[in-house]
Amino acid sequence: MITGSEMAVVDENAAALGVPRKQLMESSGNAVARAVERIADQGASVRIVAGRGNNGGDAFVAARFLDAYDLSVSLLGRPETITTEIARQNWTALEQSDYETEQVRDASQFALDDPDVIVDAMLGTGISGPLREPTATAAARINDSESTVVSVDVPSGMDGDTGALAAGAVEADRVVTFHDTKPGLDELDATVTVADIGIPDTAELFVERGDLRRLDRDPTSHKGDNGEVLVVGGGPYTGAPALAAQAALRAGGDLVRVACPRAVADAVQGYSENLIVRPLDGATLAPSHVDELIALADASDAVVLGPGLGDAEPTLDAAADFLERYDGRAVVDADALSVVSEVETTADLICTPHQGELLKMGGETAEAWRDRADRVADFAAQIGQTMLVKGAYDIVSDGTRTRVNRTGNPGMTVGGSGDVLAGVVSALAATCGEHDAAAIGAYVTGRAGDLVADERGNGLVATDLVAAIPRALWQGTE
Ligand SMILES: NC(=O)C1=CN([C@@H]2O[C@H](COP(=O)(O)OP(=O)(O)OC[C@H]3O[C@@H](n4cnc5c(N)ncnc54)[C@H](O)[C@@H]3O)[C@@H](O)[C@H]2O)[C@H](O)CC1
Numbered sequence: 379m380i381t382g383s384e385m386a387v388v389d390e391n392a393a394a395l396g397v398p399r400k401q402l403m404e405s406s407g408n409a410v411a412r413a414v415e416r417i418a419d420q421g422a423s424v425r426i427v428a429g430r431g432n433n434g435g436d437a438f439v440a441a442r443f444l445d446a447y448d449l450s451v452s453l454l455g456r457p458e459t460i461t462t463e464i465a466r467q468n469w470t471a472l473e474q475s476d477y478e479t480e481q482v483r484d485a486s487q488f489a490l491d492d493p494d495v496i497v498d499a500m501l502g503t504g505i506s507g508p509l510r511e512p513t514a515t516a517a518a519r520i521n522d523s524e525s526t527v528v529s530v531d532v533p534s535g536m537d538g539d540t541g542a543l544a545a546g547a548v549e550a551d552r553v554v555t556f557h558d559t560k561p562g563l564d565e566l567d568a569t570v571t572v573a574d575i576g577i578p579d580t581a582e583l584f585v586e587r588g589d590l591r592r593l594d595r596d597p598t599s600h601k602g603d604n605g606e607v608l609v610v611g612g613g614p615y616t617g618a619p620a621l622a623a624q625a626a627l628r629a630g631g632d633l634v635r636v637a638c639p640r641a642v643a644d645a646v647q648g649y650s651e652n653l654i655v656r657p658l659d660g661a662t663l664a665p666s667h668v669d670e671l672i673a674l675a676d677a678s679d680a681v682v683l684g685p686g687l688g689d690a691e692p693t694l695d696a697a698a699d700f701l702e703r704y705d706g707r708a709v710v711d712a713d714a715l716s717v718v719s720e721v722e723t724t725a726d727l728i729c730t731p732h733q734g735e736l737l738k739m740g741g742e743t744a745e746a747w748r749d750r751a752d753r754v755a756d757f758a759a760q761i762g763q764t765m766l767v768k769g770a771y772d773i774v775s776d777g778t779r780t781r782v783n784r785t786g787n788p789g790m791t792v793g794g795s796g797d798v799l800a801g802v803v804s805a806l807a808a809t810c811g812e813h814d815a816a817a818i819g820a821y822v823t824g825r826a827g828d829l830v831a832d833e834r835g836n837g838l839v840a841t842d843l844v845a846a847i848p849r850a851l852w853q854g855t856e
């Protein structure tokens with residue numbers, strides 16, 4: 379089962395992997411034509427009723443495979459208002475090839491002459507809201523007809539994400555859906571065919587640019603809605619918490635605070651006026667700080683625990699106390715990772731170890747990335763948290779879903795890139811679930827590294843990554 383929104387991610391990832399949407403549309407249309415052939419003899423009358431989106435586009439393709447039928451195609455609208463290039467191209471091909479076509483400008487013009495088969499391609503997963511004219515009238519006429527109705531992808535009027543049927547939705551006899559079944563289809567009194575349209579299976583496994591659709595920012599959001607992040611770090615090191623904090627800001631975090639030992643507070647503040655530093659007494663994190671950290675964390679949307687903390691006994695005790703008392707979202711990185719397996723926590727963690735740190739946590743790794751993916755998924759299920767195991771192929775898993783990220787390059791082994799990743803993931807975790815935040819965070823950070831490597835080769839440093847995050851994040855989708 380896959381939702382319409384998820385399909386939009388997968389089909390854009392297929393395009394990123396070299397299988398463009400127009401190719402998918404050709405496969406979809408061919409599958410629709412084969413379904414018509416299964417239910418109607420050659421020469422039977424077939425009426426395609428198409429909308430102005432890609433659902434219609436699928437049917438314009440199907441038309442080219444139905445020459446043996448008494449075929450006519452009705453477009454609900456004007457061709458120049460067809461909403462996508464690939465659908466428009468397939469409509470134009472019908473016009474130029476002299477297929478029997480008509481343009482229905484107004485519902486009153488729409489007449490059905492009781493064809494044997496009606497192909498319902500008015501609306502697919504792009505539906506929003508109740509049926510509008512002329513679709514509503516066309517759907518009513520289709521439902522009143524005696525024809526056998528074959529719906530493309532979903533019956534027009536069905537919501538691709540929830541399966542809910544709008545009032546007046548088409549009552550299909552058959553549905554030809556693509557790649558995987560959709561919510562609601564198995565509750566219909568219709569024969570459903572799931573057509574393979576040639577989407578590579580890695581389009582769901584690999585994190586690609588289509589995943590950026592999951593970050594649709596709510597344009598009406600105002601300061602503080604898109605992520606207040608608390609970075610708990612510093613002590614032996616000062617750069618790490620500053621890198622994580624700057625990365626969180628560059629990844630869209632609105633307000634980022636750094637809770638660090640007083641001894642390094644000036645150094646951390648010195649890196650940037652963008653940071654709000656909350657000094658903690660002393661030179662390293664200690665259990666006496668945990669009350670204040672919990673108060674600060676509860677006022678944030680996500681926490682990064684670890685950058686530059688060091689592994690002094692009191693520091694690890696403090697990290698363990700914090701995790702046992704915190705119940706929000708936290709990215710755990712660096713030295714703090716070693717306490718995760720020892721604590722009972724209700725927090726939703728995203729652990730970002732490299733393979734060596736994974737072993738220290740009690741996890742297992744493997745040379746081949748598919749084997750490593752299995753082991754990481756098992757470990758994530760065992761500890762009940764989201765794992766992001768860094769490597770040439772980053773493995774992300776929450777024990778149920780597993781993704782693989784291939785962006786990044788050897789230049790990113792430079793110190794600090796792990797701090798940048800942790801910061802990016804924390805900002806995303808403030809606006810989307812842990813699993814997606816980890817997958818997209820790995821993709822964006824690696825992509826930032828690739829953008830910088832194009833310009834600087836292996837001379838990249840972690841601050842270059844921070845600067846490239848916005849370009850990597852808002853590269854835009856198709
Ligand atoms: N995702 C895939 O792998 C593939 C999907 N295919 C087909 O594409 C459609 C989705 O196409 P899309 O262009 O996003 O939208 P639709 O064609 O479903 O509809 C948009 C169209 O309809 C109008 N509209 C929206 N809501 C309403 C309404 N309530 N009443 C009337 N009209 C409405 C809107 O204005 C647009 O004009 C998917 O279902 C598949 O069939 C690919 O071709 C194959 C791969």
Ligand SMILES: [K+]
Nearest residue numbers: 501530532534
């Ligand atoms: K449809």
